[in-house]
Structures are given as C-alpha cells and as structure tokens.
Amino acid sequence: MMQTLPDSLHQLLRARTQVAHEHLNQHPLLVGLTQPDYPLRSYWLVLSALYHFYRAFEALIESASDRLKSGFDYAPRRKHGWLRQDLVDSFHIDPDDAFWRPRRKFLPIRIEDQAELVGALYSIEGASLGGQVISRHIQAGRLGVSAEHGGRFFHGYGEQTTPRWNEYLQFAEASCPDAAQREKASNAALAVFAEIEAALDDYSARADKNPRPRT
Ligand code: HEM
Incomplete structure (x- = not known):
C-alpha cells in the first residue's frame, strides 16, 4: 500500500471519513459480514442495496468525469455489473423485482468539479480495499460464496x-493541490458515505420480510 505522507490529501480524506467508516462497519446489515454465521439473506439485501446505489452512482461519476474531462478513466472500474452478476447468475435474484428495489430515491451527490470527483471516487475506490478483506472472510465462511459464485463484487x-488504488491516489493528489479543493473533496467523500448508509438502512428495514416467491 502507498505510504501516506503526513500532509497528504489521502491522509485528510481518511481522517475526515474515519468516523463515518467505523459507523458504516457497524451497520446492522454489514456488521456480521466477516463472521461465519452471517445469513445469506442479509448478503442478498446488501448486494441489492449496493447494486442500485452503484448503478446510479457510477452513471453520475462517468458523466461528471466526461464533462469535466477529468483524465480519469472509470470504465474499467465499473462494479455494478459484478453486483448484478452475483445476484442474477448466482442467486437467481432479479434486483429489479419490487422486493429488491430501493424504496427511497437516490439523492444525486454533487460532482461539479474535479475536487468533488476526487472525493466521490475516494469512498468508492477505498471500499474496494475493505472489499478484499470481506472477500477473504466470505469465501472462508458458510455462505458458499467464491469469486466465481456470488462473490464477484467483493473480489x-x-x-x-x-x-x-495507487493510480487513484496519484490522480487525487495531482487534482487537488490547494486546501479549498481538499476541503471540497472531503465533503464529497462524506456525502457518499451518508448515501450508502441511507441505502443500507432502506434494506435493513425489510430484513425480516420475505420476498414474494418468484413465478
Ligand atoms: C460500503 C461500505 C464501505 C465503504 C464506503 C468503505 C470505504 C472505505 C475506504 C474509503 C477505505 C480506504 C481507507 C484509506 O484511505 O486507506 C476503506 C478501507 C478499508 N475498509 Fe472499508 N468501506 C466500507 C465497508 C467496509 C466494511 C463492512 C468493512 C469490514 C470488514 C471494511 C473494512 C475496511 C478495511 C479493513 C480497510 C483497509 C484495507 C487496507 O488498508 O488494506 N470496510 N474502506
């Protein structure tokens, strides 16, 4: 992992989102994810929540990145297709069925300049570091998940x-040389954490309900 310099943008982003990250790790739908008795049903709810979030958010990132001529190519990093693959191919869940759809509206996160793009990307690209840890746990646990079966997203x-990650950090540092930009980037990163938390809340509210059987 890249060394964090004391005054780097990376260090600021990490410090500013630390509480939000710890809070998210304690979310009722995520808290047991690395434990062997984590229920498959919660896993489906997490994948569905993230699928709808990533689909909307990645569209926003890509259009902002094009519009701003950011120089950052997000296309090879797209993740909502992996979530869809896990749900549809491995678990035969159609995330567009009513039960698996979000009940709240996705609130577009502002991405109006390069600094906001950097911040928005921080949360989503950083999550793939945590994803590696989760991936190892879920493959070792009892969910019956592997990179090929149901665990493509976390892989x-x-x-x-x-x-x-290093490529992203280089882009981030080069894009936000001054303090005002760094501040903006931090706020955008926090907005993403808040939106993910709200998306997960929406799904944990239905954790004890059953989907209608598929016909
Ligand atoms: C969808 C929700 C999540 C988001 C948005 C998120 C976001 C992030 C971010 C931005 C980082 C990078 C921190 C840095 O700058 O170094 C990170 C790292 C990490 N996250 Fe998460 N995270 C999420 C869920 C989780 C969960 C549930 C766990 C619990 C297992 C977790 C465990 C970790 C770990 C262990 C790292 C450090 C990885 C490393 O340094 O190699 N994350 N996450």
Whole structure:
C-alpha cells in the first residue's frame, strides 16, 4: 500500500471519513459480514442495496468525469455489473423485482468539479480495499460464496487492487493541490458515505420480510 505522507490529501480524506467508516462497519446489515454465521439473506439485501446505489452512482461519476474531462478513466472500474452478476447468475435474484428495489430515491451527490470527483471516487475506490478483506472472510465462511459464485463484487480488482488504488491516489493528489479543493473533496467523500448508509438502512428495514416467491 502507498505510504501516506503526513500532509497528504489521502491522509485528510481518511481522517475526515474515519468516523463515518467505523459507523458504516457497524451497520446492522454489514456488521456480521466477516463472521461465519452471517445469513445469506442479509448478503442478498446488501448486494441489492449496493447494486442500485452503484448503478446510479457510477452513471453520475462517468458523466461528471466526461464533462469535466477529468483524465480519469472509470470504465474499467465499473462494479455494478459484478453486483448484478452475483445476484442474477448466482442467486437467481432479479434486483429489479419490487422486493429488491430501493424504496427511497437516490439523492444525486454533487460532482461539479474535479475536487468533488476526487472525493466521490475516494469512498468508492477505498471500499474496494475493505472489499478484499470481506472477500477473504466470505469465501472462508458458510455462505458458499467464491469469486466465481456470488462473490464477484467483493473480489473486485483482485490482484490489481493495490496498483488501482495507487493510480487513484496519484490522480487525487495531482487534482487537488490547494486546501479549498481538499476541503471540497472531503465533503464529497462524506456525502457518499451518508448515501450508502441511507441505502443500507432502506434494506435493513425489510430484513425480516420475505420476498414474494418468484413465478
Ligand atoms: C460500503 C461500505 C464501505 C465503504 C464506503 C468503505 C470505504 C472505505 C475506504 C474509503 C477505505 C480506504 C481507507 C484509506 O484511505 O486507506 C476503506 C478501507 C478499508 N475498509 Fe472499508 N468501506 C466500507 C465497508 C467496509 C466494511 C463492512 C468493512 C469490514 C470488514 C471494511 C473494512 C475496511 C478495511 C479493513 C480497510 C483497509 C484495507 C487496507 O488498508 O488494506 N470496510 N474502506
């Protein structure tokens, strides 16, 4: 992993989102994810929540990145297709069926300049570091998940995780040289954490309800 310099943007982003990250790790739908008795049903709810979030959010990232001519190519990093693959191919869940759809509206996160793009990307690209840890746990646990079966999303970039993260960090540092931009980037990163938390809340509210059987 890249060394964090004392005054780097990376360190600021990490410090500013630390509480939100710890809070998210304690979310009722995520808290047991690395434990062997984590229920498959919660896993489906997490994948569905993340699928709808990532689909909307990745569209926003890509259009902002094009519009801003950011120089950052998000296309090879797209993750909502992996979530869809896990749900549809491995678990035969159609995330567009009413039960698996979000009940709240996705609130578009502002991405109006390069600093906001950097911040928004921080949360989503950083999550793939945690995804590596989760991936190892769920493959070792009782969910019956592997990178090929139901765990494609958490497998993420696999061995490419560190180089992709370093590439993102370089882009981030180069894009936000001044304090005002760093501040903006931090706020955008926090907005993503808040939106993911709200998306998960929406799904944990239905954790004890059953979907209608598929016909
Ligand atoms: C979808 C929710 C999540 C988001 C948005 C998220 C976000 C992030 C971010 C931004 C980082 C990078 C921190 C840095 O700058 O170094 C990170 C790292 C990490 N996250 Fe999460 N995270 C999420 C869920 C989780 C969960 C549930 C766990 C619990 C297992 C977790 C465990 C970790 C770990 C262990 C790292 C450090 C990985 C490393 O340094 O190699 N994350 N996450």
